[in-house]
Amino acid sequence: MQEPLSFRELMYIDAKVLSYAEDIHNKHYRSFFTDEKAKNASNMMFIAYPLMIETEKYYNGELLSTYAVFKAMRELGENYRVTAYYFENLIIRIISFWDYLYQFLNMYFDLKLYDFRAKKRIIEISGYTPEFVSEGRGQRVEFKPKSNEEQKKIRKDLNKKLNTINKSNILKYITGIYEVKGNLKDLLQIIVNNNVGVFQEVRNEIIHQRPAGANFTVNFNEMLLNYSVLINNSGWIEFERYDADIERCMDLIGKSIQKVHEIVHLNEYPNRIQHAGIEYFVKEVTCISCNKVFIAPSLLLGDKDEFAKVVICPLCGEVGCKVNKTFKTTEVDYGTYLGNYLSAFEE
Ligand SMILES: [Zn+2]
Incomplete structure (x- = not known):
């Protein structure tokens, strides 16, 4: 019978593993897309930005360090039980990443789904x-x-009535509400293929049945329909079965964060399905009475700015303005600009 691992044995990462892991960490560390355009990006930016940065920090921090140590241990052929300890840690973090991303998407796209505790x-x-x-x-x-x-x-x-946040609802709601194209289409494709189900199965087994590092475990025999004690001195998880899936998952997680950055930074907030294909514009105009600059939704100015003479300035209340510039915007931001313009005339 093997002795249980001591605290030192379980927690100690020797210098060789540490430096090997650090190389792996540095190789996979990613700077995600940031662009100056973000400065004039959407109002949605305020909701999205801090959450988006959190997913990036999680990838480069907790997730990547665990991955690097696990991979170093695998490649250097470390003790099974210690490797198993990092395996558990890693797959739970991989699964959690997608849950965090779904939470973000629920909020950003205003899907009105609930996590199961809130429900x-x-x-x-x-x-x-x-x-x-x-x-x-x-x-x-x-x-x-x-x-x-x-x-x-x-x-x-x-x-x-209250639907929960999970992979299938996230996909169903986004495609049911929005026009899906460009980076959003790519992101949903990554989610469809994220293959996290493989790890969910083994995670459930670890959580409910046996630790990844166990040599003796209770096993349910599906042929005989009974339980027996399974002895496997080299451990019940064959890590090599999961190596390719782990690589793939890390790659897809990195790609999904990159896509989220592009959607947010480039302000590719989608139109609702009923307005698919419509382009939205706002104009920067100068009031001819008070000379101040304000943003007017293009609807007020007409296709050829023919109504510029009759637009009311929200700042001084006088009529008439001069168009300076036209900006392309998103449906949701257009709604906000229109709302802002109109609310200036409310008592
Ligand atoms: Zn004015």
Whole structure:
């Protein structure tokens, strides 16, 4: 019987592995697309930017360092149990990357999907009615449970109504709502082929059944339909079976981050399907009365700027402007420019 690994054995990375891993890390470290154009990019940038930078940091940080140590250990033929420890760490991080990316896409494309914890919480809270109860000079809120029938109905309705964030819903919702082309099309293709299912299976086995480093494990025999103890002194995971998938996953993760950067930096926010193919423009104009510059949606100026004489300046309220420049924009930003222009006239 082998002794369990000591803390030192499990955590210690010797100098040879460390320097080998550092080379691998440096080779795969990526600077993702950044462009000065980002400065005048979309309003959506404010939502997207910090989250996008987080996925980049995760790739170059936690994910890449784990990958580098695992790969170095594989290539230098380190102890099985120690390699297994890094294998678990790596595949869990690979799976998590895609979950983080789906969260980002849900937010950026406003898909209104929920992660399963949020969904569970919403359903739980909806089973109660808040009631105000007098207490001293003030009031406090008390949550009264609804009747069993009501709760059952709410659970059923919400379960159907609130859809969860996962690969298939992300693909379904984006293609169902938006016109998919260019970099977005490439990104969705990468997600379709991300092959993360391979790791999900082994991850579930590790989480629920046996650690990757185990030599003795409970095994369910599908022919005999019974359990037995499986002995495998060299370990139950054959790492070489996963080497190619790991390489592929790291490559696709890098590519997907790059695509997200291009979509955000180049402001390729897609049109909704019902407006597919339409191009949106706004114009920078100068008011002929107050001489100030403002942005007017092209709708107000007409195809040939024929309405420039009757456009109202949102700054001084006088009529008439001169067109300086035309910018191409996105449907969502066009809506924001229009909203901003109109809200200047609200009381
Ligand atoms: Zn003016």
